[in-house]
Amino acid sequence: MPREIHVRNPRTGTPDHTIVAAGDDEIIAAAGALRARQSAWAAQPVERRAEALRAFGDAVTRHRDELVARLETDTGRRWVSQLEVDSVLTSIERTCRYAEAAFAPEDPAPTADPDVHVTGDLVPYPVVAVISPWNFPFQLALIDAVPALLAGSAVLLKPSEVTPRFIPVLRACVAEVEELAGVLTVVEGDGATGATMVAVADAVCFTGSVRTGRAVGRAAAEHFIPAFLELGGKDPAIVTASADLDAASSAILWGSTINSGHSCMSIERVYVDRAVVEEFTEALVAKAEQVELAYPDIGDGQIGPIISDAQVDVIREQLEEAVAKGAVIRTGGTIQYLGGGAYLRPTVLTGVDHSMRVMREETFGPIIPIMPFDGEDEAVTLANDTEFGLSAAVFAATAEQAAPVAHRLEAGAVSVNDVCLTGMFPEAEKNSFKSSGLGASRMGPPSVRRFLRRRALLMRGSAGIRPWYYDGTPTQTEER
Numbered sequence: 326m327p328r329e330i331h332v333r334n335p336r337t338g339t340p341d342h343t344i345v346a347a348g349d350d351e352i353i354a355a356a357g358a359l360r361a362r363q364s365a366w367a368a369q370p371v372e373r374r375a376e377a378l379r380a381f382g383d384a385v386t387r388h389r390d391e392l393v394a395r396l397e398t399d400t401g402r403r404w405v406s407q408l409e410v411d412s413v414l415t416s417i418e419r420t421c422r423y424a425e426a427a428f429a430p431e432d433p434a435p436t437a438d439p440d441v442h443v444t445g446d447l448v449p450y451p452v453v454a455v456i457s458p459w460n461f462p463f464q465l466a467l468i469d470a471v472p473a474l475l476a477g478s479a480v481l482l483k484p485s486e487v488t489p490r491f492i493p494v495l496r497a498c499v500a501e502v503e504e505l506a507g508v509l510t511v512v513e514g515d516g517a518t519g520a521t522m523v524a525v526a527d528a529v530c531f532t533g534s535v536r537t538g539r540a541v542g543r544a545a546a547e548h549f550i551p552a553f554l555e556l557g558g559k560d561p562a563i564v565t566a567s568a569d570l571d572a573a574s575s576a577i578l579w580g581s582t583i584n585s586g587h588s589c590m591s592i593e594r595v596y597v598d599r600a601v602v603e604e605f606t607e608a609l610v611a612k613a614e615q616v617e618l619a620y621p622d623i624g625d626g627q628i629g630p631i632i633s634d635a636q637v638d639v640i641r642e643q644l645e646e647a648v649a650k651g652a653v654i655r656t657g658g659t660i661q662y663l664g665g666g667a668y669l670r671p672t673v674l675t676g677v678d679h680s681m682r683v684m685r686e687e688t689f690g691p692i693i694p695i696m697p698f699d700g701e702d703e704a705v706t707l708a709n710d711t712e713f714g715l716s717a718a719v720f721a722a723t724a725e726q727a728a729p730v731a732h733r734l735e736a737g738a739v740s741v742n743d744v745c746l747t748g749m750f751p752e753a754e755k756n757s758f759k760s761s762g763l764g765a766s767r768m769g770p771p772s773v774r775r776f777l778r779r780r781a782l783l784m785r786g787s788a789g790i791r792p793w794y795y796d797g798t799p800t801q802t803e804e805r
């Protein structure tokens with residue numbers, strides 16, 4: 326019996342799209358077909374795979390308008406949808422270069438024995454399952470798929486069931502590149518679909534919440550496959566007394582509210598030196614009040630609807646709990662229903678502390694809680710008082726003044742005198758710390774290298790095999 330999933334439109338609040346979740350048999354068959362075709366794909370020189378991925382980029386360019394239109398409906402965002410598609414195009418070219426470098430020929434390396442040299446080859450995981458979330462549906466569907474394919478793996482991809490309208494267009498792009506069509510299969514489905522995928526893959530790349538990431542990690546351990554997990558965050562920003570408060574408040578407003586706060590690397594906690602906290606807060610509130618909703622026209626304003634219905638509840642509950650415990654709403658604070666979509670203006674909170682969910686759990690909405698600190702040690706302690714470790718930001722008069730604080734933060738990427746730079750500079754290798762993730766970097770050259778296992782060839786030369794035992798025993802050479 327096919328299992329239908331109804332998809333809600335974030336601007337109207339009504340379900341206007343349906344997908345059919347791939348059944349277990351379909352997934353098992355898809356993985357089998359991918360595995361059968363993968364060895365020929367991997368046997369080609371990397372340049373041929375890069376050619377296929379560049380041809381895929383051309384197909385995406387041809388379908389750009391259609392993709393953007395679907396993503397607009399998926400997310401209620403216009404220019405971010407354009408940005409998503411364009412960023413995938415630039416990432417293909419960059420990742421092709423990483424892949425070509427990964428497979429560059431190498432000279433045999435000497436060992437302690439002059440007669441033995443080491444070389445090797447790189448063996449991709451045959452089938453990589455890629456499971457992605459709803460906040461950047463297109464970009465995050467391909468962020469792991471493209472490097473895995475370039476490494477020589479075949480990919481079984483499942484985007485989020487919350488934002489799946491772009492999937493048919495993505496499939497059309499794949500179908501236009503014959504070499505790729507056999508090694509990249511895109512399925513529709515939800516958590517149950519994803520769980521089956523983990524059971525049939527040789528490695529899994531998962532982007533999503535910590536809660537699901539832990540389940541995927543456990544399932545991967547059960548099947549004894551590696552799991553590359555990119556999970557949630559609760560990113561702190563520290564504003565020291567020497568910082569340019571105008572620049573810091575602008576950057577933090579943007580970093581907290583862009584994409585309606587639906588970014589893993591959103592700034593979700595702000596710690597400001599007590600000497601400047603009121604001045605900073607006033608500047609931030611004044612700017613926040615100038616931000617407009619993308620309503621009634623999607624091209625209006627800057628803040629789109631809250632995409633996922635479930636997230637509306639999370640955001641509301643965190644706000645209500647914070648206010649009940651004494652937080653003060655300085656601006657925003659009310660979820661508005663407009664045309665059926667749920668919107669929240671940038672919301673600045675003061676009077677917060679770490680007993681509140683809004684300071685401990687991921688919000689994934691445009692809320693900016695501000696807390697004062699006394700001294701650098703307290704700022705660092707507060708910023709590190711979290712289960713997450715995705716990224717962070719530090720502001721000071723100069724980057725050199727901010728760097729010592731940045732070095733003390735338990736996070737995989739720290740923007741200095743700016744925010745969210747890790748999202749804009751994917752060449753920077755980074756790991757996710759603590760509960761925010763597991764596994765090698767998806768940024769920089771390791772993005773490709775992590776899908777390759779190294780097979781070492783230890784080559785004995787002409788001197789022949791030495792005796793291994795004490796004098797008097799026959800040598801291995803003599804035995805033969």
Ligand code: NAD
Pocket residue numbers: 456457458459460461465483484485486514515516517518519520523532533534535536537538540541555556557558588589590687689715757761762
């Ligand atoms: P989610 O964990 O609910 O779902 C993510 C994906 O996992 C979906 O495709 C879903 O169908 C699938 N899934 C659900 N249960 C599964 C299971 N048991 N086995 C396999 N797959 C399963 O996350 P979401 O709400 O879609 O996305 C938001 C989260 O993603 C936030 O926490 C955000 O911080 C995080 N995120 C992280 C990054 C990063 O790079 N670290 C980037 C973007 C988003």
